[in-house]
Amino acid sequence: MPRVARPYHHGDLRNAFISEAAKLVESDGVHALTLRELSRRLGVSHAASTNHFADKSALLAALAAQGFEELAQEILRAPSGRSPEVRLRELGRAYVRFARRRPGHFRVMFGSELSDPAPTHLAEARARSLSTFREAVVAAMPEGRARSPQRIREAMFLAWAVVHGAATLILDGRLVPQLLSSVEDTEPLEKMVEHAIGVVAAEIHSGT
């Protein structure tokens, strides 16, 4: 018995909605994300999503939570065997790499469309990925009194500002044409990111 072209049951519509949402945000921006457009793209009636998401904000929260989980994984996966400074650089690379690989997730995670307050699972996933980031930054700092609360805050802020700014400018296409001839011009971009991350990692590691 041959499989019908469009089975009544989708199979994994929940995840299909999430990943299609990420694609849509990546190509058209958060403001273009509607449940009806997603349903259209998935070839499903526009009421189908209610079986998987209570409402639109639940879908956004699921997408963001998935993003924070993956970001934490990405950070944890950064090689830790080598020197703290190298590890810190890996951390920064991981953040920017994540943003570039999952631009739709990133935009929603750090956009303003999420409902406030965030549902528990999202708040937890976010807190978890930030803790992971924080721990990696602290580990790269010199020991002793250089790890005062003040110093830690400054290091965190510096590291976060650089990687977040880099990711944001890249995703939003701000570097073209002033700093980059085109978005495909990936090699000079890598060099700029490497340089910025290197400066920050060296600074934090030396702990001046």
Add this chain to the structure above:
Amino acid sequence: MPRVARPYHHGDLRNAFISEAAKLVESDGVHALTLRELSRRLGVSHAASTNHFADKSALLAALAAQGFEELAQEILRAPSGRSPEVRLRELGRAYVRFARRRPGHFRVMFGSELSDPAPTHLAEARARSLSTFREAVVAAMPEGRARSPQRIREAMFLAWAVVHGAATLILDGRLVPQLLSSVEDTEPLEKMVEHAIGVVAAEIHSGT
């Protein structure tokens, strides 16, 4: 003859629309910005804006252009008498200060709601403020071969990523509660910003 409470003619409705738009974006986000809501707040019929803006995107463009003009002014106003490194720090401060003073403008200027391609006056204002930024960064670099195109790109990217990341994280309230106990907690925030800007300015000035 006493002034009527609501004169038929507003006086400067065009600018009123722009500044009310900035306020609305600041408090409720870009997605809450609608012509009808602005009209409501200004106590004017919802068709009144058509006399001043062809459509909604024209209003957004005007708001963004005004923002870029002001940002360029802010950068130019940074004291230039002192050392290049000090001047570079002033530049960074100016960028972050602008974002905090005009959060509504900033969000629209760097958001994704602007029509593409941008109208000429907006494109020009944007290019002008970026050039101003770039010139200030280059001026702070050591002379000679340290000013190669590659080095300039790297310095620009580093400086921009830090201030843009800082501004974005602050405006989006990302620092609370991990790095800041509350948004009003302005003193530790100033210190973090100062530190980050100082690190970057020193790096660019020394030109390693």
Add this chain to the structure above:
DNA sequence: TGTACATCAGTGAACGCGCGTTCACTGATGTAC
């Protein structure tokens, strides 16, 4: 200083549109026996 008149800057009703959400429904799937 008055008057005629063009232009400017508002009003308010109406439009079509796409949205999120709800609802009764039905086909598909899983399970107990």
Add this chain to the structure above:
DNA sequence: TGTACATCAGTGAACGCGCGTTCACTGATGTAC
């Protein structure tokens, strides 16, 4: 292996809503003489 039945995951029509935009209109303002 077959059957009865509960549950799950879809459909499609309908809803009310707020939006941007258009339109004929009118009151206010500015200007020529």
